[in-house]
Amino acid sequence: MRVLILGGDGYLGWPTAMYFSKRGDEVAVVDNFAKRRWELEDGIEPLVRIPSLHERVRLWKRVSGKQIDLYAGDICNARFIYKVMEKFRPEAIVHYGEQPSAPYSMESLGTAVYTQTNNVVGTLNLLFAMRSFTPEAHLVKLGTMGEYGTPNIDIEEGWITINHNGRTDTVLYPKKPGSFYHLSKVHDSANIEFACRIWKTAATDLNQGVVYGIDTDETRLHPDLLTSFHYDHVFGTVLNRFLVQAATGRKLTVYGKGGQTRGFLNIRDTIQCVALACDNPARAGEFRVFNQFTEQFSVMDIADKVVATAARAGLKVDIDHLPNPRVELEEHYYNAKHSKLVDLGLQPNLLTDSMLDQMFATVRANTGRVQDEVIMPTIKWSQENPRK
């Protein structure tokens, strides 16, 4: 299968590219390296330095004998993505090529507008390019569980059947996203569903939970084939931050009460899910939605797990409750369905003690590079932020 991976320099894009390449698919990656620029804006680096994408592609050739094609450019430039699509003619497009941080999108008017235009326009360009060059291709778009918010009813997988005043319809699940970033993903989903209706585009929207983990079978083939690990307040996720805090003798910073509950999954399962979607494509005209996570935890659940992990390593760690920089419910009902990927064959890698111990060991081996200044949240949802 010819698989085009948008955002191939990213945390998930690079391991996904290696996975498909390893198993024999023809793989091309696209990236404009915007993420590395956003990191420079905020003075942030991943815990371990990541070689350039060109270097990793060259190294991958040496290690695996396989070629990954690299297209450097911006999908917000329609001419660029049209040319890539015309030349590579993918059968599946895995679309990670978006600005992925909620705090970044909340930093200023500039970053809010940038996030929404970048994400929405890139995807619109892609949809039109698919229509022109690969109308039969399958779009596998990464969304986020955060699009749903925390409704007081069960979260279904994308669609919900509503009975109302004696009549029934099946409609897109009503969403309540919690940042300008999450809103951009909702806008994207709506645009894609429309393309499926009018152009018979085949699309799978993967509403992903919080991803953790560093290693995949392919990243382990060579130290420089690694992917990024962010623990900072802009691009980091809660488990990563807690592991770094625990490894460096800091308190774990829980935002508010810590009852915020979300879906989580291992990076290996992201790759499994994306592969399952590609291998079992949506039908022409189908807008298919999967909720992509394996377990639900509250922030306090995660904090307790990290405290226990540190204890197993002989470290005592405390928990601190910060004023929540976000506007979100800190105690709420949360029951999100996630059976469709399991039905396709997903074998979950759960957040076991041994998984936590392994991540904690990797973090401890790299604490020398931890930057103190990027851990505490400075971007606030409801207040004035420094202008960017």
Add this chain to the structure above:
Amino acid sequence: MRVLILGGDGYLGWPTAMYFSKRGDEVAVVDNFAKRRWELEDGIEPLVRIPSLHERVRLWKRVSGKQIDLYAGDICNARFIYKVMEKFRPEAIVHYGEQPSAPYSMESLGTAVYTQTNNVVGTLNLLFAMRSFTPEAHLVKLGTMGEYGTPNIDIEEGWITINHNGRTDTVLYPKKPGSFYHLSKVHDSANIEFACRIWKTAATDLNQGVVYGIDTDETRLHPDLLTSFHYDHVFGTVLNRFLVQAATGRKLTVYGKGGQTRGFLNIRDTIQCVALACDNPARAGEFRVFNQFTEQFSVMDIADKVVATAARAGLKVDIDHLPNPRVELEEHYYNAKHSKLVDLGLQPNLLTDSMLDQMFATVRANTGRVQDEVIMPTIKWSQENPRK
């Protein structure tokens, strides 16, 4: 009240500005004249030529003795709208300042991307400018009934209470828009609702039906205070097109079966509704949605009314069914609630025979300017269109 009207050069913006000015409010209008440029792109003009906004503002001063402030600029330029907001400090902002045509948005990748970025970025800039300078102001945003699509259940006013698996929540009504334009309005609504949640913005989203009518009390004060009347396939609406076709001896062009049912209202009622919203503002943090129309008709209902109107004037008119250029249901359930504006005091002006006769007389007096080439639809939802 200080009322800022965005899109003040438009079909609805100009009569709205005169209405508030006449009754004694302090009024400023903003426009970047983009609509006049889009008309030039497609070789389209309103049935009657419209003087420039500067001319109409000067004439209004002479006729009414009232001053309307004019700010010429683009709200997609954040610096511009920040300066307007800082200087004028509106208490109410009536936001018509968007690209309003579904066919225009479906013409090409360029017009789709333009429509979504123009509409979404302009509104984001406005929300941030409100937060900075007028956090207490009331945003009255024009949406469209087309955001809802044609669901098989009753359409509620913005929010719906869902019972699901034994639990209940009140959520934003799930939408299924039918063009990249309609999608842009859905994106906007979602962004505004979020601003209400995090910044306590007060907003009213007016999901408006198809507006008809030419005259208001203020446009009648002088021939050059008129507003635009579009009958073309890009900016025209169905009733206008049918009236022009009937007045010029053409057949009425019904798209497909003509069972497409929509809400309609008179331009006088648009102004009434906007004024009712401004005079009864949303609370801080409230995202209030009203469905703004007074009657439901199918396309065939409208065609039959125009045939009867022409017959009263002694003209025989036939109906032709064209292949539908849009992707939409041509027969469907449609029951949209619209009681909230009536509860606030709306006194509907209905589509009576005398209203139709009056519009038909105006159209017949101006048939000399009808351009044949702009009536038939050339923009198709599912097929390749000429690139723009």
